[in-house]
Amino acid sequence: MRPVAIIGIGQTKIDEQWEKSIRQIAMEAILAALKDAGRASAEGLFLGNMMSGIINSQNNLAPLVADWAGLTIPAVKVEAACGSGGAALRSGLMAVASGELESVLVAGVEKMTDRNPHEVTAALATAADADYELEMGVSFIGLSALIMRRYMHEYGWKHADFAPFAINAHANALHNPFARLQHKITLEDFEKSAMIATPINLLDASPIGDGAAALYIVPADSVQSGTRVLIAGSASSTDTIALHDRSDLLFLTAAFKSAQAAYKQAGVGPKDIDVFELHDAFTIMTALSLEACGFAERGQGPRLGLDGDITPTGHIPVMTRGGLKARGHPVGATGVYQVVEVVQQLRGECGETQVPEARIGMAQNIGGSGATIITHILKRE
Amino acid sequence: MRPVAIIGIGQTKIDEQWEKSIRQIAMEAILAALKDAGRASAEGLFLGNMMSGIINSQNNLAPLVADWAGLTIPAVKVEAACGSGGAALRSGLMAVASGELESVLVAGVEKMTDRNPHEVTAALATAADADYELEMGVSFIGLSALIMRRYMHEYGWKHADFAPFAINAHANALHNPFARLQHKITLEDFEKSAMIATPINLLDASPIGDGAAALYIVPADSVQSGTRVLIAGSASSTDTIALHDRSDLLFLTAAFKSAQAAYKQAGVGPKDIDVFELHDAFTIMTALSLEACGFAERGQGPRLGLDGDITPTGHIPVMTRGGLKARGHPVGATGVYQVVEVVQQLRGECGETQVPEARIGMAQNIGGSGATIITHILKRE
Numbered sequence: 001m002r003p004v005a006i007i008g009i010g011q012t013k014i015d016e017q018w019e020k021s022i023r024q025i026a027m028e029a030i031l032a033a034l035k036d037a038g039r040a041s042a043e044g045l046f047l048g049n050m051m052s053g054i055i056n057s058q059n060n061l062a063p064l065v066a067d068w069a070g071l072t073i074p075a076v077k078v079e080a081a082c083g084s085g086g087a088a089l090r091s092g093l094m095a096v097a098s099g100e101l102e103s104v105l106v107a108g109v110e111k112m113t114d115r116n117p118h119e120v121t122a123a124l125a126t127a128a129d130a131d132y133e134l135e136m137g138v139s140f141i142g143l144s145a146l147i148m149r150r151y152m153h154e155y156g157w158k159h160a161d162f163a164p165f166a167i168n169a170h171a172n173a174l175h176n177p178f179a180r181l182q183h184k185i186t187l188e189d190f191e192k193s194a195m196i197a198t199p200i201n202l203l204d205a206s207p208i209g210d211g212a213a214a215l216y217i218v219p220a221d222s223v224q225s226g227t228r229v230l231i232a233g234s235a236s237s238t239d240t241i242a243l244h245d246r247s248d249l250l251f252l253t254a255a256f257k258s259a260q261a262a263y264k265q266a267g268v269g270p271k272d273i274d275v276f277e278l279h280d281a282f283t284i285m286t287a288l289s290l291e292a293c294g295f296a297e298r299g300q301g302p303r304l305g306l307d308g309d310i311t312p313t314g315h316i317p318v319m320t321r322g323g324l325k326a327r328g329h330p331v332g333a334t335g336v337y338q339v340v341e342v343v344q345q346l347r348g349e350c351g352e353t354q355v356p357e358a359r360i361g362m363a364q365n366i367g368g369s370g371a372t373i374i375t376h377i378l379k380r381e
Numbered sequence: 382m383r384p385v386a387i388i389g390i391g392q393t394k395i396d397e398q399w400e401k402s403i404r405q406i407a408m409e410a411i412l413a414a415l416k417d418a419g420r421a422s423a424e425g426l427f428l429g430n431m432m433s434g435i436i437n438s439q440n441n442l443a444p445l446v447a448d449w450a451g452l453t454i455p456a457v458k459v460e461a462a463c464g465s466g467g468a469a470l471r472s473g474l475m476a477v478a479s480g481e482l483e484s485v486l487v488a489g490v491e492k493m494t495d496r497n498p499h500e501v502t503a504a505l506a507t508a509a510d511a512d513y514e515l516e517m518g519v520s521f522i523g524l525s526a527l528i529m530r531r532y533m534h535e536y537g538w539k540h541a542d543f544a545p546f547a548i549n550a551h552a553n554a555l556h557n558p559f560a561r562l563q564h565k566i567t568l569e570d571f572e573k574s575a576m577i578a579t580p581i582n583l584l585d586a587s588p589i590g591d592g593a594a595a596l597y598i599v600p601a602d603s604v605q606s607g608t609r610v611l612i613a614g615s616a617s618s619t620d621t622i623a624l625h626d627r628s629d630l631l632f633l634t635a636a637f638k639s640a641q642a643a644y645k646q647a648g649v650g651p652k653d654i655d656v657f658e659l660h661d662a663f664t665i666m667t668a669l670s671l672e673a674c675g676f677a678e679r680g681q682g683p684r685l686g687l688d689g690d691i692t693p694t695g696h697i698p699v700m701t702r703g704g705l706k707a708r709g710h711p712v713g714a715t716g717v718y719q720v721v722e723v724v725q726q727l728r729g730e731c732g733e734t735q736v737p738e739a740r741i742g743m744a745q746n747i748g749g750s751g752a753t754i755i756t757h758i759l760k761r762e
Contacts, residue, residue, distance in 0.1 A: 001479045021512055053434045059507040060462035063619035063752045074617040076468045077460040081441035087457045091472050098382045098479035126440040131402055236455040238444035371444045
């Protein structure tokens with residue numbers, strides 16, 4: 001594969017965007033990425049989105065978005081539930097790496113707030129196993145609650161031990177103008193927040209939202225070295241969707257496999273990662289991701305939060321722009337937001353939450369409760 | 382790009398498969414392709430599907446299908462409405478061509494008959510522009526009817542002039558054990574069939590169905606030449622989704638562009654194509670595809686049917702296994718069925734409907750009323 005670089009990023013504020021259609025939101029992120037890249041168009045668009053068919057009555061979304069952005073270019077939608085954004089980047093990457101395309105826009109978009117909450121909950125549940133999980137009436141958050149309860153039982157953590165993950169996310173989002181929730185939370189807020197699905201309460205969970213993010217990628221040899229952001233590693237792995245089919249409920253096997261493959265490609269290990277945008281849909285997922293990717297021993301993920309290792313100046317900064325928890329989780333767009341944020345870190349554009357001298361960053365996007373996991377490692381060089 | 386070859390094909394009979402889940406149908410096609418290729422697994426799965434989120438309450442479909450087939454491999458769903466199958470092949474092709482993966486399964490699946498017809502009609506309509514077309518109450522077939530009515534007015538054809546397309550499709554499907562409609566039809570049947578959306582009647586339209594098809598692709602240099610089927614051309618183009626935004630309602634610009642790009646890659650022209658599996662969702666689309674791809678002058682597509690040029694022994698055989706019209710149209714799977722059928726022709730496996738000495742074949746898959754068009758050219762060599 002020929003090396004690929006990211007030369008443009010764009011994003012919209014995650015919010016309830018009732019006055020904007022899904023195409024409008026996607027277009028805004030794409031135009032921002034084009035402007036940032038200094039380009040007028042691209043040879044292709046790969047669009048991550050999970051639920052436009054259900055929520056927006058719109059399939060065939062990619063050419064619609066391309067057309068609305070004034071680009072009649074080859075365009076395709078990639079779907080891997082909440083991992084759609086990362087999957088779209090990986091598909092776009094291969095299009096450039098193969099030599100087939102010289103420039104590609106990768107975008108992720110989701111517009112979720114036009115429907116009422118129970119419809120959105122039903123749509124989110126399509127990320128689980130329809131025949132064996134949904135059929136039993138379990139929601140997506142319910143599945144994560146099953147994992148978290150077992151994890152707490154197995155390793156002896158109490159609920160408040162997960163608080164630092166959410167507190168860090170909110171503290172960082174305060175400095176991200178694109179974040180949905182721009183307010184601090186305290187340990188007391190965390191402990192008092194409403195229970196959603198025991199043991200997951202409101203502040204363990206990420207908020208949905210309407211938003212889009214975009215990237216512009218090109219062959220690395222067309223960009224001057226010294227300032228470029230390379231995609232040094234890219235890997236995807238899968239596991240069973242249904243939790244009851246997993247050999248181990250408390251280990252994200254697909255995260256382990258995709259991280260190992262990405263580390264190998266990039267020639268790095270966990271110790272080399274300066275910033276890690278992980279998929280903190282729920283606080284339990286933060287712990288499991290940190291463990292599967294080699295930053296903590298099994299069952300010891302919460303320790304990193306309690307010890308202050310995850311802040312922008314800690315050993316392994318995570319959710320530096322707010323993460324899913326506070327930046328927000330427009331599901332099919334999230335994977336692209338993560339990569340945009342890693343690029344911002346590597347460019348040194350993060351102000352108050354800048355990780356000092358960040359040179360290597362990782363983004364990991366999860367579809368379902370660990371079924372699809374896509375890891376990207378970026379390097380500034 | 383390094384050249385890529387198809388070494389395995391699989392398909393299921395298109396039917397109402399009420400006793401089988403979507404994962405089961407997809408698995409059957411995948412296992413058939415693995416068996417045909419003589420392989421036990423692959424390094425990745427690219428799955429074309431349009432409406433599993435709406436109809437089957439199942440997103441994250443690709444890892445689900447991979448798991449059910451006993452393959453915990455990287456897997457992603459590609460969506461481009463009815464062009465999803467062709468789009469999945471193109472994504473899989475780039476994964477192999479880039480050197481990232483050494484073997485890839487490409488599959489398409491759709492399970493549509495579990496819902497009642499008005500729900501399926503609504504799901505199909507998501508291929509159109511939700512905000513500007515669906516909002517007006519127009520169905521997907523209604524949009525095609527608008528095109529056909531204008532075409533007949535503009536070029537002076539009468540409805541019966543489109544009959545040969547449907548008659549040829551049914552005559553060929555009679556010899557395809559995987560086809561949904563295995564019966565002949567006559568001109569009288571065509572003229573007497575029920576009106577659906579003037580001027581489109583029942584026998585202008587393709588039937589939906591449940592079905593899956595699969596391909597196994599590898600780098601061409603790993604296969605002995607002389608017997609291999611190469612993907613010699615692959616191109617995707619897009620146009621506006623909404624018909625009112627088209628500069629020309631009666632010309633498939635995206636078909637023209639993607640066919641021209643594929644011809645150029647393959648170093649061939651329309652005269653070299655021995656067999657053409659086109660996207661005959663409605664008879665009008667057959668005429669427009671033949672014109673856009675250079676087989677007929679503008680407005681003269683129906684002439685090829687009336688002159689007998691489209692039969693397996695004609696100048697440009699189309700729908701040689703039944704086409705969408707009689708093989709059936711499980712929307713997200715159709716593009717893969719088309720390529721499977723071209724491979725069958727190039728291998729000389731088509732019996733009664735074998736195109737003599739077929740060496741170069743083309744498949745063209747359409748998403749929406751011409752919004753996404755993907756063309757593949759295959760060569761036996």
